[in-house]
Amino acid sequence: MQTYRRDIMAIGIKDIARLAGVSTATVSRALSHPGRVSPETRAQVMAVVEEHDYRVNSFARSLRVRRADAVLALVPNLGNPFFSEIIAGIQDGLTPAGLDLLVTDSLSQQARRQSPVTHLQAARADGLICLDGALPAGILDDLAASDVAGRVVFACEWPDGRGFPVVRSDNRAGMALAVQHLVGLGHRDFALLTGPEGNVLTRERREGAEAALAQAGLSLPPSRIAGGSFEIRDGFRAAGDLMRMPSRPTAILCSSDQLAIGCISGLSELGVRVPQDVSVVGFDDIALAAYSRPPLTTIRQDRRRLGRIAAERLLSSLSGKPLAETLTTLPVEIVVRRSTAAAPAG
Amino acid sequence: MQTYRRDIMAIGIKDIARLAGVSTATVSRALSHPGRVSPETRAQVMAVVEEHDYRVNSFARSLRVRRADAVLALVPNLGNPFFSEIIAGIQDGLTPAGLDLLVTDSLSQQARRQSPVTHLQAARADGLICLDGALPAGILDDLAASDVAGRVVFACEWPDGRGFPVVRSDNRAGMALAVQHLVGLGHRDFALLTGPEGNVLTRERREGAEAALAQAGLSLPPSRIAGGSFEIRDGFRAAGDLMRMPSRPTAILCSSDQLAIGCISGLSELGVRVPQDVSVVGFDDIALAAYSRPPLTTIRQDRRRLGRIAAERLLSSLSGKPLAETLTTLPVEIVVRRSTAAAPAG
DNA sequence: AGAAAAAATGTAATCCTTTACATGCAAACC
DNA sequence: GGTTTGCATGTAAAGGATTACATTTTTTCT
Structure with missing residues (x-):
């Protein structure tokens, strides 16, 4: 059990508001909707923000906007380097949208006796990219439940006959x-x-x-x-x-x-x-x-591409766009090197 | 820019309280401090919790307790499989303490023009495990600043002469x-x-x-x-x-x-x-x-062990225990296989 | 110049928990 | 029996941001 507690926020939006001589609403707007405040006010607010190196508290923000701006990737086994390239691709796909990436593996999830669904329900992540096709049926049932539907995509591996969106190689x-x-x-x-x-x-x-x-x-x-x-x-x-x-x-x-x-x-x-x-x-x-x-x-x-496309799929699914196709199959190609040669005679 | 918004929490603590016929305070206590409610009440609350599959909203919780229960790992390059084993070790070290792991790489941090310090300041993570020893000076300065001091440990690689805690191989x-x-x-x-x-x-x-x-x-x-x-x-x-x-x-x-x-x-x-x-x-x-x-x-x-120890170091640093030593050097050993042999004569 | 529309800002409610403090009630003590 | 102590529970105030709505100021139009 953790017992520490940090004064994580040294300075809050109220302080900035006070120092800049405006209301908190204006500070918030200056930061998130710059077009909606006058240039002078914005400059003034920004100056104070910079000076004190203020960052919005992402918990307060996420609580209010009901969005985590983060995605969870579930890997069968983090130690397996095979997945690193896919994870990198997922990161590639998430970065332009400003989302963060959480990573866990099925092993430690089991160790903690919690399902990845917990993360979604606990609102910690907006969506899940699952690289583990061998999840137990109970967890798959949870994932299919309506409240997380549309927030899950499988990549690389996938479970059979469940109708989840899948991005895979051919x-x-x-x-x-x-x-x-x-x-x-x-x-x-x-x-x-x-x-x-x-x-x-x-x-x-x-x-x-x-x-x-x-x-x-x-x-x-x-x-x-x-x-x-x-x-x-x-x-x-x-x-x-x-x-x-x-x-x-x-x-x-x-x-x-x-x-x-x-x-x-x-x-x-x-x-x-x-x-x-x-x-x-x-x-x-x-x-x-x-x-x-x-x-x-x-x-x-192309594992990196696979990860990126999975991330993009999830993103568009999160923003409510219906998926054009639930199964995306990426092409593969053969690379001929020197471990193959003509069959020996006889 | 993200525009989606999810009704992430279908059900809240208030609903549970109402359904169980108690106050929200009691529900909260039943979940986090089971010893502080009577066995009957706890059972009653738990029944409702189970039935509706309720999870506390981690944002509201983190906002209140001022703790993220998550750690950020910063890798130079996620695509490099070398780090996966270390990451797995970090996960190993975090899991028993119930902390989550966020992962990013320096590349996408740069792409987003944000520093890993942002995550700490924005309260998204309680601490940082940094596997990148080649961070720009500006970021190192930020990391050395008092408000994040004691929340950073370097693993595997480290920057010179900065006095950060380091876990590395010999x-x-x-x-x-x-x-x-x-x-x-x-x-x-x-x-x-x-x-x-x-x-x-x-x-x-x-x-x-x-x-x-x-x-x-x-x-x-x-x-x-x-x-x-x-x-x-x-x-x-x-x-x-x-x-x-x-x-x-x-x-x-x-x-x-x-x-x-x-x-x-x-x-x-x-x-x-x-x-x-x-x-x-x-x-x-x-x-x-x-x-x-x-x-x-x-x-x-032993990369996995290195990751685990780094995580443990960070954890104890977060809980306020002073670090016994700032530099931890793990032993290495030689594994003799067949790429080495006696020097050719002459 | 005066009315209407648009822009800028402020006020205060809201997001969901946790927890300090208050309350009520039963057991323990002298 | 009357205090004291302690437990179980409830009430309500944070925690830090966003944003609907209200208000004020500025611009635009006739």
Whole structure:
């Protein structure tokens, strides 16, 4: 329990009013609606404001105007650097509108046994951008409740069949691009490294891969599917599992760059050469992808843009504009580097 | 300019009071000081609160108690994943105390032409954890002003000679560890990849390297110092520069893992083998370090712990406890992997 | 010049809680 | 039994801004 108390406001609007010889209403107007006071008065007020370095108390202001001018971003796990770029994009989208950004992760929310909805209900944030598609049903019910409807958008990940507005990358198309690239190089024998069970991205990327393979007359037997998280270490582990199989794939589709890098690391340990023996493609195009050894062929998704668009969507939803479309799908592209090559003969 | 306005609070303390048949004072006490109301009354109030899912309006509350229950973290650049782990640590430190976390980066602060001090003065946050050691002098002056004194702590980076409380890793010792390791492997010819000019970490790590080399009777001529940022691409570039020199170093000290990974990537492009021809050591031990090729020998700093301790320091400073020490230096350790080996003969 | 319209400013209510102080009432004491 | 003490609760005053409405001053128009 906190016990401190700060004299946060040394000086208030009343003091400014007194010093400038006007009423508090005029001070308020001079600051928020400069056009509605005479130039002389404004100058006079501003001089006093500057001199004393006065700032409006945002609590009093928010209380009165019933607006927080802040948005909450909920990340599954703050420690995961994957999200930082999206957060930066959200910040980009919020800054021009003058909104602040609050950040929490699902883990610490649970630790405090509170739902992100609390923040909305407690009026601390005007809206929520949720990067966690795996929220418990109870929380999703809360989010769907009328009093927060129109104040939530999901980005990157999303929960199924709930009808929330979503901004995401085209995960299916991404995997299709990867498959087409590899098929073009003569690969016929594929494996897939998936993300965590139950995750939407895992599912979409798997389905995208399967659809594109089917199109090429190929299929993905269960024995060729490994993974279980987006983390490096599971890519490393999965590489081992895959190579222990009697027949080996020549191409490995990874659901994240981290998986791909771990996978390549694991393959190297086993003496398997990338791309001569096995081609590997990642997903995301994180900064390191271009500099790992070998440089990683991957699917680029513009995470920063994704964050920015999510923020913009939320903003327009907050200002009452109906959303043109509830599902926004951003294009992805393939970046061919050197972790993929023609399938080995035989 | 925002124009929306939300009926953020559907239901207020007055409604709860009416429905429970008590006064607002009693409702408030039932929620914040449960011991000060009779068990029956409390149960009755709680029932109504639960039923209507009431949350106190945090603005009204903060206005009254003059406390935000939130802390602002200022990052140089939100897009840089290096900071995510520190942020997670800060969250860890804040959560038990029930404080929220606001995040901004220096870039968007500048874009909005406002200083982080604004947030403190506007009472939006009780304290500031600053991860940016390169703030302009004007802002540092503001931070040093009496009304925010005791509400700021620097973490990871810090400004020089200002006397702010700082939590940091032992950068000098880290570099010394790296040098000793390499000297032990027979290396005599060193190069250093530095971070951005003017950065404290750049300076501390350079000085640490130079001191440790001096101790071993070695030195670092200016021609052996390259870099200029912590980014991968500069590591890549610097590798090229270094290898174009008439005589080549056998060991490269990098001021970040990103530099090291870029450097190894650049060396590989040039056909220089790591660690057979050149040993490379990084700094930070980011997640990828263990899985890059070759796995990176590096200096581990516990970023999460650093964030947590910074948060705890701030918290105790906010509650008026005088800080035992203004400078907290966390230990680092060397993690030997496979990017370092005995110096090549001759 | 006088009336009407527009602009500038002021007064005071309002946003929602918390909490100092007052009140009432029951238990504890001598 | 009559004070004293202590608990449970209520009343009402902050807390610092915004803004509807009222008022005054200035401009514009005929």
